[in-house]
Amino acid sequence: MSDVKYYKATEVAEKSWQIEYAFTDQEHVYCYLIEGQDTALLIDTMYGYGSLREFCETLTDKPIRLVLTHFHLDHIGGNTEFDSCYIHHLDIANYLDSKLPPREEMLKRVQAEAFPELRDLAELFDMQEFKAVPAYPLYDGDILDLGGRTIEVVWVGGHSAGSVAYVDPKSRIAYTGDCCNSNTLLGFGNSLPIEDYLKNLLHFKHYQDQFDVMYGGHQVLPPSVIDEGIELCARVLAGTDDHEEMESMFGRKIVYAAKHGASTTERADGKLFNRCYSPEKRFACGKTARVINFDPMPMF
Numbered sequence: 001m002s003d004v005k006y007y008k009a010t011e012v013a014e015k016s017w018q019i020e021y022a023f024t025d026q027e028h029v030y031c032y033l034i035e036g037q038d039t040a041l042l043i044d045t046m047y048g049y050g051s052l053r054e055f056c057e058t059l060t061d062k063p064i065r066l067v068l069t070h071f072h073l074d075h076i077g078g079n080t081e082f083d084s085c086y087i088h089h090l091d092i093a094n095y096l097d098s099k100l101p102p103r104e105e106m107l108k109r110v111q112a113e114a115f116p117e118l119r120d121l122a123e124l125f126d127m128q129e130f131k132a133v134p135a136y137p138l139y140d141g142d143i144l145d146l147g148g149r150t151i152e153v154v155w156v157g158g159h160s161a162g163s164v165a166y167v168d169p170k171s172r173i174a175y176t177g178d179c180c181n182s183n184t185l186l187g188f189g190n191s192l193p194i195e196d197y198l199k200n201l202l203h204f205k206h207y208q209d210q211f212d213v214m215y216g217g218h219q220v221l222p223p224s225v226i227d228e229g230i231e232l233c234a235r236v237l238a239g240t241d242d243h244e245e246m247e248s249m250f251g252r253k254i255v256y257a258a259k260h261g262a263s264t265t266e267r268a269d270g271k272l273f274n275r276c277y278s279p280e281k282r283f284a285c286g287k288t289a290r291v292i293n294f295d296p297m298p299m300f
């Protein structure tokens with residue numbers, strides 16, 4: 001491993017760390033480490049630049065178990081360094097099928113984004129070659145016992161069918177991945193219809209009194225964002241949302257439920273929650289929550 005320091009951590013609660021990239025300020029991606037008396041839990045592994053495992057071992061001496069909020073590549077890139085992982089059962093098939101960019105491409109991205117003094121120091125062997133390590137299924141309501149500290153798995157499927165939040169009532173934190181934020185993307189192949197997402201947000205709301213903050217994969221938000229998400233789902237289903245058409249990162253048209261202000265990241269009305277979605281995928285058409293889409297869609 002080169003001398004580049006890829007990660008840094010902030011202790012956000014007792015024995016709870018938010019981990020982010022230290023080599024750049026252009027990647028707003030987070031993962032989290034929580035330590036119990038027996039086990040430490042790593043929630044997501046970001047892109048796989050440098051050794052996340054070695055960095056985590058500077059924070060805890062407990063055995064580290066890996067859990068995922070969902071299968072997208074900016075959350076699973078460092079999985080290779082672990083023997084196995086836990087992920088909601090509805091995301092397992094997509095996870096096992098995941099293909100990440102080759103290491104050469106990862107290195108180019110790191111060099112493009114790194115602080116100038118680090119650009120020439122990053123090495124190809126710093127990049128993790130992705131391998132989908134074995135995955136154990138998680139189900140809504142599962143309790144993860146870390147010893148003196150328990151974390152509950154809450155299914156908030158929508159962004160991906162198997163997206164979850166991990167609720168830590170002791171620290172009053174929910175670790176939410178991408179399940180509910182200012183840019184909740186619901187336009188992917190295995191995203192759920194808005195009607196199903198609404199049911200799952202209402203389910204998540206049952207836990208709202210157990211946490212004061214939501215630490216996500218890209219943002220830190222207050223729990224009131226869940227209420228804004230519920231309200232906006234109802235407007236989409238009623239056909240009364242703002243329906244703002246925009247160009248997506250994949251070059252196709254997508255629809256945002258609430259219109260943006262002067263910047264393309266903030267809502268015109270000042271609220272925090274927003275989502276994009278496929279207009280044809282508002283209502284659930286069957287009884288199953290699972291959506292099978294044979295049309296491969298690029299992820300990122």
Ligand SMILES: [Zn+2]
Nearest residue numbers: 070072159178
């Ligand atoms: Zn995602």
